Amino acid sequence: MYAQGLIGADGETKESGEFLAAFQKRIDAEEKIEPNDPMPEGYRKTLVRQIGQHAHSEIVGMLPEGNWITRAPTLRRKAALLAKVQDEGGHGLYLYAAAETLGVTREQMTEELLSGKAKYSSIFNYPTPTWADIGTIGWLVDGAAIMNQIALCRCSYGPYARAMIRICKEESFHQRQGYEIVMTLAKGSPEQKELAQDSLNRWWWPSLMMFGPSDRDSVHSEQSMAWKIKRFSNDELRDKFINATVPQAEYLGLKVPDPDLKWNEEKGGYDHGEIDWDEFWRVVKGHGKMNRDRIAARKKAWDDGAWVREAALAHAEKRRNRQDAARHAAE
Ligand code: FAQ
Numbered sequence: 001m002y003a004q005g006l007i008g009a010d011g012e013t014k015e016s017g018e019f020l021a022a023f024q025k026r027i028d029a030e031e032k033i034e035p036n037d038p039m040p041e042g043y044r045k046t047l048v049r050q051i052g053q054h055a056h057s058e059i060v061g062m063l064p065e066g067n068w069i070t071r072a073p074t075l076r077r078k079a080a081l082l083a084k085v086q087d088e089g090g091h092g093l094y095l096y097a098a099a100e101t102l103g104v105t106r107e108q109m110t111e112e113l114l115s116g117k118a119k120y121s122s123i124f125n126y127p128t129p130t131w132a133d134i135g136t137i138g139w140l141v142d143g144a145a146i147m148n149q150i151a152l153c154r155c156s157y158g159p160y161a162r163a164m165i166r167i168c169k170e171e172s173f174h175q176r177q178g179y180e181i182v183m184t185l186a187k188g189s190p191e192q193k194e195l196a197q198d199s200l201n202r203w204w205w206p207s208l209m210m211f212g213p214s215d216r217d218s219v220h221s222e223q224s225m226a227w228k229i230k231r232f233s234n235d236e237l238r239d240k241f242i243n244a245t246v247p248q249a250e251y252l253g254l255k256v257p258d259p260d261l262k263w264n265e266e267k268g269g270y271d272h273g274e275i276d277w278d279e280f281w282r283v284v285k286g287h288g289k290m291n292r293d294r295i296a297a298r299k300k301a302w303d304d305g306a307w308v309r310e311a312a313l314a315h316a317e318k319r320r321n322r323q324d325a326a327r328h329a330a331e
Contacts, residue, residue: 015040027228032158035101043227046220047157048102049118050229052109055095056120060113060294062088064128065137073131080177081134087170094167098159114299116286123210125288132185132199138178140200140207140245146171147241148211156228179248186252193253200249201257208272209280211238217277243269 023040026033033039062085069085072078096106112118123141128134149168155161185196212218212234224230232240242261249256260273282288 024226027156027226030228031156032161033156034158042223043229044102046224046227046229047160048099048104050220050224051095051099051102051160052104052112053119053121055092055099055109056113056118057124058088058092058095060120060124060298061141062092063294063297064124064126064290065134067128068131068134071131072134077181084138084174084177087174091163091167091170094163095160098157098163101159110298110302114295114302116295119284120294121210122280122283122288123206124294125283125290126202126206127289130195130199132182132195133203135178135181135185135196136199136203138174138176139182139248140178140203141210142171142174142178143245144207144210144241146175147237147244151231151237154228154231160229182254183252186254196252197254200254204257205275205279206283208238208242208275209283211235211241213277213280214275239269242272246270 019038020040023038023043033043065081065085065088069078069081072081096109099109100106109118113120123144128137146168149164149171152164153161153168155164182196182199185192187193215221215233215235218234221230221233225233246256246261258273260271262271263269264271283291286292
């Protein structure tokens with residue numbers, strides 16, 4: 001359908017000023033854009049990039065927690081964790097389906113993930129060495145994901161916005177199950193409390209990085225906000241997350257590992273310390289602790305699943321042939 005690459009708007013456009021102005025008018029009037037509507041190529045590419053990367057994040061995001069399914073401490077914890085990881089797989093599938101409405105295939109998106117061309121969230125390149133990490137991921141990672149995704153429920157592209165509404169409902173359950181795990185540890189023995197604190201120490205800063213680079217370095221924000229794909233800037237969402245999460249840590253009796261974190265009465269929010277952007281870019285560029293393992297696991301799953309895809313296609317073709325033959329016989 002479209003000949004260009006999938007990743008990102010390239011800034012060049014052959015569309016007329018009149019066409020772009022009419023499109024912007026629809027956006028400004030808060031109309032939802034649907035798959036068969038005319039849209040600028042940059043808008044389509046931006047959505048393919050963002051939704052595709054979001055889908056990859058959900059699927060790669062199953063790996064750090066999947067690591068603990070066989071080692072969950074009780075049957076109740078195991079059942080909840082299994083359901084949560086399965087939910088994340090479902091989110092990935094809604095999102096791939098939403099991206100497919102823009103004229104790309106799941107195969108193309110997967111190839112871009114496996115070749116390193118398409119990104120997925122930096123957060124999933126950190127290891128999960130302790131059970132407390134499963135609680136902390138639910139509390140902080142799903143908490144950060146919800147903060148970002150609530151805004152995406154109002155995204156101008158209909159299929160993405162609608163997928164987000166359902167996803168947010170499930171993520172809020174995930175956030176609560178994670179918080180409950182951390183609360184159990186934080187109110188438990190000194191060793192358990194230490195596990196919870198150690199996990200918070202390791203996940204706090206990477207969770208803040210999930211919101212993307214600071215506004216001054218965010219290349220896509222301005223255009224994405226004009227198109228109402230993004231409703232808030234990266235820093236605005238990060239600040240909202242900090243303001244919501246610090247009181248939760250205080251309630252647990254845990255210390256947020258930021259010596260510069262301070263309530264600012266004037267702005268009605270927290271000031272925070274400097275984020276290590278070198279670490280962020282290192283991880284985004286593929287040099288985090290788990291990048292290689294994550295992509296190797298996805299590649300193995302994709303290769304191992306080839307026979308299933310082939311069998312499903314062969315079955316669909318057989319069925320189509322049978323239906324065609326039956327139709328011809330009836331004519
Ligand atoms: N990691 O100009 P911006 C979840 C890239 S879902 C890696 O600011 P944009 C559920 C960015 O792609 C988590 N790369 O970009 C779950 C761009 O590179 P590109 C995922 C990042 O798009 C929970 C470049 O940096 N959520 O966790 C990151 O306007 C538990 C410049 O950045 C979503 O994807 C990063 N953290 O804003 C699952 C939400 N940040 O593409 C399992 C939808 C930025 O030019 C367990 N996405 N980059 O090569 C968004 O809202 C946006 O895409 C942002 C980035 C806010 C992530």
